[in-house]
Amino acid sequence: MTSTEQQPFLSIRDLRVHFSTEDGIVKAVDGLTFDLAKGKTLGIVGESGSGKSVTNLTILGLHDRDRTRIDGEIVLDGQDLLATSERQLERLRGNKMSMIFQDALASLSPYHTIGKQISETYRKHTGASRLEARHRAIEMLRRVGIPQPDVRVDDYPHQFSGGMRQRAMIAMALVCDPELLIADEPTTALDVTVQAQIMDLLKDLQQEFGTAIIFITHDLGVIADIADDVLVMYGGRCVERGTKEEVLRTPQHPYTLGLMNSMPSLDGPVDVPLSPIPGSPPSLLNPPSGCRFHPRCAFAEKVPGGLCSGESPVLEVVDGRGSACHLPKEQRSELFADFAGTRHN
Numbered sequence: 486m487t488s489t490e491q492q493p494f495l496s497i498r499d500l501r502v503h504f505s506t507e508d509g510i511v512k513a514v515d516g517l518t519f520d521l522a523k524g525k526t527l528g529i530v531g532e533s534g535s536g537k538s539v540t541n542l543t544i545l546g547l548h549d550r551d552r553t554r555i556d557g558e559i560v561l562d563g564q565d566l567l568a569t570s571e572r573q574l575e576r577l578r579g580n581k582m583s584m585i586f587q588d589a590l591a592s593l594s595p596y597h598t599i600g601k602q603i604s605e606t607y608r609k610h611t612g613a614s615r616l617e618a619r620h621r622a623i624e625m626l627r628r629v630g631i632p633q634p635d636v637r638v639d640d641y642p643h644q645f646s647g648g649m650r651q652r653a654m655i656a657m658a659l660v661c662d663p664e665l666l667i668a669d670e671p672t673t674a675l676d677v678t679v680q681a682q683i684m685d686l687l688k689d690l691q692q693e694f695g696t697a698i699i700f701i702t703h704d705l706g707v708i709a710d711i712a713d714d715v716l717v718m719y720g721g722r723c724v725e726r727g728t729k730e731e732v733l734r735t736p737q738h739p740y741t742l743g744l745m746n747s748m749p750s751l752d753g754p755v756d757v758p759l760s761p762i763p764g765s766p767p768s769l770l771n772p773p774s775g776c777r778f779h780p781r782c783a784f785a786e787k788v789p790g791g792l793c794s795g796e797s798p799v800l801e802v803v804d805g806r807g808s809a810c811h812l813p814k815e816q817r818s819e820l821f822a823d824f825a826g827t828r829h830n
């Protein structure tokens with residue numbers, strides 16, 4: 486996002502993903518714009534139902550096609566993905582772009598060995614021989630830290646622990662050196678130690694291959710560890726973006742501030758009480774008028790004229806930094822400091 490390259494590696498412009506349901510149109514993603522450069526990690530953070538997974542499944546072309554309307558632009562390395570056939574997309578998946586999910590068991594087949602699954606992915610995209618692909622699978626398992634990879638390659642997924650399965654899925658996702666890796670809460674189900682190991686692994690692999698990574702998480706601590714840039718989503722829209730330092734040190738949107746206050750401080754005292762954001766995420770069938778965050782926002786009353794409930798704030802982005810809020814910029818730091826002060830007293 487902060488890249489000054491003329492043509493970013495991945496460019497998303499005004500993306501809208503709307504689902505037709507019996508109850509009406511679900512506006513799961515509603516006007517999302519961002520860029521990602523090679524070798525960089527974009528963290529996408531937001532509460533449940535904010536549109537994080539739908540955004541990324543749409544990039545991969547894995548969305549539910551029958552009842553979905555997609556508008557906007559997704560361009561990967563100069564290729565317009567929304568104009569790409571399903572067949573071509575299938576070729577790109579696993580090869581140019583791939584994804585790791587929260588639940589490795591759901592992504593791995595229980596009927597085939599880990600090695601077979603990794604090597605078949607490799608063969609499908611490279612045409613390598615069985616033997617070459619087996620060597621490659623062992624090599625990938627070794628790289629992701631599986632002990633005795635030449636033996637464990639013949640194990641089935643149920644013979645691996647949760648952390649090892651997650652590593653195996655990463656090995657499968659990376660076996661063709663994808664240029665874009667989308668990681669959707671890949672460490673949420675794991676204990677803290679394994680989580681840290683997997684994050685280190687992703688960082689190492691990124692350094693080695695220059696992979697661009699989109700990392701989706703609820704956890705700002707994970708963002709602080711792995712991301713270069715951050716995009717905060719609320720109700721299908723981006724409410725704030727910037728570099729990790731900008732967003733985490735000087736949040737400009739009340740929702741980002743709310744997220745930070747609802748999580749243990751990254752570097753502050755451990756005894757500060759947490760304050761969850763009141764209320765719940767908006768319905769995407771019938772989103773609130775104006776700013777979608779207004780029913781939950783502690784600052785809406787500071788904006789005169791009912792603007793917050795009447796008019797949708799525009800996301801203004803300058804040099805990759807921006808937020809969508811009606812509060813005057815010059816008042817935010819003072820208001821936000823007071824808010825944090827109230828909480829800590």
Ligand SMILES: Nc1ncnc2c1ncn2[C@@H]1O[C@H](COP(=O)(O)OP(=O)(O)OP(=O)(O)O)[C@@H](O)[C@H]1O
Pocket residue numbers: 504506511512513531532533534535536537538539540549769
């Ligand atoms: N195929 C679909 N049909 C209708 N609605 C859908 C469909 N897929 C997702 N949605 C809705 O779109 C919204 C965004 O969902 P999404 O899975 O992207 O959220 P998320 O931010 O990834 O949440 P979580 O953190 O819980 O994974 C949700 O309200 C979800 O119910």
Ligand code: SF4
Pocket residue numbers: 738739740776777778779780782783784785788793798809810811812
């Ligand atoms: S626009 Fe209003 S309701 Fe929305 S975040 Fe800003 S102050 Fe809160």
Ligand SMILES: [Mg+2]
Pocket residue numbers: 537538539669
């Ligand atoms: Mg999700």
